[in-house]
Amino acid sequence: MAKASSADQRRGEVLRAIVADFISTQEPVGSKALVDRHALGVSSATVRNDMAVLESEGFITQQHASSGRIPTEKAYRVFVDGIHRIKPLSPPERRAILGFLEGGVDMEDVLRRSVQLLAQLTRQVAVAQLPDLRRGRVKHCEVVQLAPTRLLLVLITDTGQVDQRNVDLTSALSESDLPRLRDVINSTLVGHTLDDASAEVAAMAAGEDPRVPAELQDPALTCATVLVETLLNRSNDRLMIAGTPNIVRVGELEGVLDALEEQVVVLRMLSGVRDLGDHSVRVTIGEENGTAELQSAAVVSTGYGQRDAVLGGMGVLGPTYLDYPGTISSVQAVAHYVSRILAGE
Template identity: 55%
Template sequence: MSSTDERRFEVLRAIVADYVATQEPIGSKALVERHNLGVSSATVRNDMAVLEAEGYIAQPHTSSGRVPTDKGYRQFVDRIADVKPLSPAERRAILEFLESGVDLDDVLRRGVRLLAQLTRQVAVVQYPTLSSSSVRHLEVVALTPARLLLVLITDSGRVDQRIVELGDVIDDESLSRLRDLLGGALEGKRLAAASIAVSELAADAPDHLRDAVVRSATVLIETLVEHPEERLVLGGTANLTRNAADFTGFPGSLRSVLEALEEQVIVLKLLAATGDAGKVTVRIGEETQMEQIRGTSVITTGYGAGGNVFGGMGVLGPTRMDYPGTIASVAAVARYIGEVLAER
């Protein structure tokens, strides 16, 4: 990149920083006064004219300053070399707060609440998808001699409980054998493979256990098959109202964004496209490819452990946001949620 291009990027960077902070169009005089750009006001005005001609900034009103466009934000985000890391104290506070969660639901709720507070945007986390999970443990408990409780625990911390009604009573020895059969078929396997393994158990089961195996397998398969709907946890939706003016000029404005969050389908599609844990994706404005949220930016990543991605999480807010700080917060909270869930 030439020195001229580098200087113009510094002008763009300064415009983005000031506009995010003030929500006011930025003029050349203000840039020269606030930033040590090392050039004259005339040079800054010329650079701004070029940036506007190339579509990186725009003039919202006659005789006003300039604001970044989606293209300008994209250039800025792509050139972020170093995302400011959180301090050891901040990281320790995040981890301790998440570790205090009593179960999966509580950990995810805490994570969303924390991320919304850190970024002052809408935070969202997807419950662990079953297709990416493995069976950690299956417990079989006799509630009565003819009724069983199956407790399925995945490596992502998800716990499912199901009741099995037996056709006959079962004694302790048979219960122990049934527990070994089911656990041996399931534990350590991805859920898709586990459903196949448990469906094949009946063929080789002892005669006196076959009916119990079939009934248990039928209930387990319903649990193991991917749920048609995925659950989301949202937090900080009220943060959008602080920036309602950022959504004027877009179809439906703030109302359409709130409706999209309520329906959840749009957000799930964005999270479904999330990549590996640790890789943060930034979609700005039209890059979301969703008309209802065209005035927003969405920053997402995956969370998980041991190379497995359990689900997606991130934040949604106006395109005028603190990208370096938001990216750092999303990455940090996702990392620690994955660590906490992996230890459970």
């Protein structure tokens, strides 16, 4: 591969300087300002020539004949691809993030806090996808008797999700049978994903599960069926959002509000990050987002959970002149600590 010429290298520095200045000021950037602010080692005339070349190559554009230049999506992509090292957050910043997230009372509260924190850190819109129940395994099911024929089931998964369901039995359950029923349900469901648990329930319904005494088969089957069917049929594509007022102040991002309201577009993007499975941060800019609602936006997203079991995606949506290094650093840090907390570390 041919080595880049000194002129190409210099134009690369000029382009990075233009992007950095525009991100900082949201004002068109002129050649004199670049020479004054950056140690480019060349004259304003040379910078103007470089800017003319960059404009002809589609990296920058000019709104008016006498105005400075603004970066295009192509320039932002080059800028992001050129970020080789993200400055880590300071120890006090990390302690503050961890302390705030650890205050969550359950998994949903931790994720709710994570989007609030990301919105505050980046001053953009933050989103997080709740885990797909099919990816979690049943950790425990508590059974509480509310009435002789009415039970409350509290299902806890290894992803930290807690879900409650009421169950109406066809006949009264004695107090002495309650702990036996609890043991039967847990022996049937614990350690299984909800998809796998449905097969266990089918075996129970056919009377093929030797762990279920005959006198407990009906209540056990009723309880297990309610748990599996209602939880699997419930939509797992729930989205937590914070910082929408940050989008309102940016006029060109009205389409993002539509996407957030419909949720489908954003959830699809977050699911794509989740499926990468390697906790890398993905940055998509403008048309790279693949949808009209987000064509004027940039999205910085990653997955959270364990490397071999990514539970969901989270990220930040903002204008294409996003503070990319700062946003990537914040998204990485928050996702890292969310993963640690959900893993019980």
